[in-house]
Amino acid sequence: MIALKDILYKVTLDTVVGSTGINIGAIDFDSRNIENGDLFVAIRGSVVDGHDFIDKAIKNGAVGVVCEALPENLVDGITYVEVDNSSKALAFMGANYYNAPSENLKLVGVTGTNGKTTVASLLYxxxxxxxxxxxxxxxxxxMVDNTEYKATHTTPDSLTINKYLKDMNDVGVEFCFMEVSSHGIHQYRTEGLHFEGGIFTNLSHDHLDYHKTFAEYRDVKKKFFDGLSKKAFALVNIDDKNGLVMLQNTKARKLTYALKDYADYKAQILENQFSGLLLKVNDSEVWTRLIGSFNAYNVLAIYATAELLGLERVEILRLVSELDNVSGRFQYFVSDGVTTIIDYAHTPDALKNVLETINSIRTKNEELITVVGCGGDRDKTKRPKMGHIASALSTKVIFTSDNPRSEVPEEILKDIEKGVEPQNYKKTLTIVDRKQAIKAACQLAEPNDIILIAGKGHETYQEIKGERFDFDDYKIAQELLKQIQK
Structure with missing residues (x-):
């Protein structure tokens, strides 16, 4: 139990009805989880408004309610707290409830369009x-040290973040690496957390279904760096023009990394093969099993962060050479001479990076067969761009379903096809069923050919009309290639 007044530390209060001296058992923003003695936080979501469930929360046992608008009929004995923004208030309350766990470890946030998962996972x-x-x-x-939990969002809700950070405190975790999504920043999920540093990877076309304009998307990312303290570091990729934008108003120590521009941390690609990269990082050479120029940026960000967090340069170089690929990020296998690559590339820029990397390594005597689609109920403007890039940079392309969600898959595919230029029409096939599309790619492939299956990466499901079906690109491709070889 914890006093409500202690939970409300740092929260800006508009109106309080009742006593803040009451004790609270737990906090939740889902009325269905409320039990006797709990605090209910009413959040306005894009689909559901928590204010509609205040009565239900009280019926389930809530003794306090935090909301943006007081109900017309107030219930005797219930404490009501009116705030300007419930999501922001929840972030501070979550930190207070779990005793500010982010202050007891070194938390580093990674944000950007591409590379967040790779950088955070490889730092771990x-x-x-x-x-x-x-x-x-x-x-x-x-991951809470060695214990693994399933992830449901890029950036979990603020209560969940603080709960996991508290679990990390309990087992003595010293460092934590966290993906920070634009949705998470915009919805105040990272508010009230104490960051040791922030990393900016890059910015390209994504999430414009949510943010509406690229400028808004960029500025939300920038807000994360604006909130860093003087004691923190802000490490940004300045080969991306938005890197310097991230540094404009930050109070944190400013540091840069790049492959092309002058920067605090600089890398040069000496060798680029399917077996890995040979890099010169500042003045030292290092071999890594990671592949492609985009991973050169990721390795550089990891190297810089490790040094900023106090590791010795020689040790960092040794450890970088031992790193394994992240699941679904340029993950590949070779079967009967056919190289199959699984990658999460689901934005135009990410797809371009992966295809350009493959083209820079292959001899051009083999086919590059790409299987790709676009998710439903998401940014539609990127679809023709994905079609254009895939058809321009591959020798054959099969357009197929990704996660169509509530949309008609055929309509998504029509949007993708609009980006194909006339000279590339003959390269393309459209097969709605994703398994059949992968099967077709496997049947088309000859020894030494390369298959890229893009868009879903680590995901082990396909989401169709509100249902999730088991679907793992990696496993399916392996099974189909074995069948075809028989």
Missing amino acids: QLFKKAGYKVGLLSTVRI
């Missing part, structure tokens, strides 16, 4: 190899 891996207890909050998984 590197610091584990260095012998530390480490936490990870990512799209792929949540």
